Amino acid sequence: MSAVSFQNVSKVYRTAGRELKALDGVSFDIQPGEFFGLLGPNGAGKTTLISILAGLTRASGGSVSVLGHDVVNDFAAARKALGIVPQELVFDPFFSVRETLRIQSGYFGVKNNGAWIDELLQGLGLADKADANMRQLSGGMKRRVLVAQALVHRPPVIVLDEPTAGVDVELRQTLWHFVARLNKQGHTVLLTTHYLEEAEALCGRIAMLKLGRVVALDRTSALLAGTASTMMRFKMDQALPAELASHARVTGRIVQVTAHDTAEVERVLQILRANGCQPEDLEIGRADLEDVFLEIMQGAPRSLDQVKVAV
DSSP: OOSEEEEEEEEEEEETTEEEEEEEEEEEEEOTTOEEEEEOOTTSSHHHHHHHHHTSSOOSEEEEEETTEETTTTHHHHHHTEEEEOSSOOOOTTSBHHHHHHHHHHHTTOOSOHHHHHHHHHHTTOGGGTTSBGGGSOHHHHHHHHHHHHHTTOOSEEEEESTTTTOOHHHHHHHHHHHHHHHHTTOEEEEEOSOHHHHHHHOSEEEEEETTEEEEEEEHHHHHHTSOSEEEEEEOSSOOOHHHHTTOEEETTEEEEEESSHHHHHHHHHHHHHTTOOOEEEEEEOOOHHHHHHHHHHSOOOOGGGSOOOO
């Protein structure tokens, strides 16, 4: 039985006589115990898919289930199996952190939950804020509380929707250490993030969405192996020659150019020399997930029967 199953999920919004297809036949399964990444640019349909999973939005077609429980027909069991950390900071300003977690426990009928609440507070760096009012917390601390709320009933499936957006390095390290421990204990984790280095480090499999469709679905290692194996990185003040500018990635002075073998590396260097360019701090290394993501997003979407699937 899959931990989470999306089967031919579609979502169409109708406004002012127009139709917007946010999801178009999305299908994939997440297995129990997986750390699974869901990636895509803004507007790709990630949040819509998570909202359907959480029961906040009704799909126009298809079905979604959590541990075999349909999110519509068996919504109570499906929601009890989920712990969702939303993008938005949502909190009740009238309670302390500990009171907030006790109330959240009550929503799921969990009694005598003090020991687990203490473990959450300690594990997420909230122990010294346990009796502080939610209004007194910084944005990063409020996000830690949202994570604790999602985990307070020990859900077998954890959904993290941009959990580290706009937070400091310390929170990221604390969060990933704690979530990775839960994953090793058997919890399934579904992560959406724009920090692709996090997805590369944490996720065993990744699905990529573009315009509401799955355009890549595979093990992280296979996605990395399927793109250019070599990435040239250097700094340069001059404008790139036209032969390179069309397929290079430029961030300020930093230029990144893909190359599949040593012959392509030498060809890039020859072009730079011929145009009087002087690259600095030249590095040659393997492509990372950001390179794979950009390569896939800039290509034409593939139909589902062309998407490579690995279980």
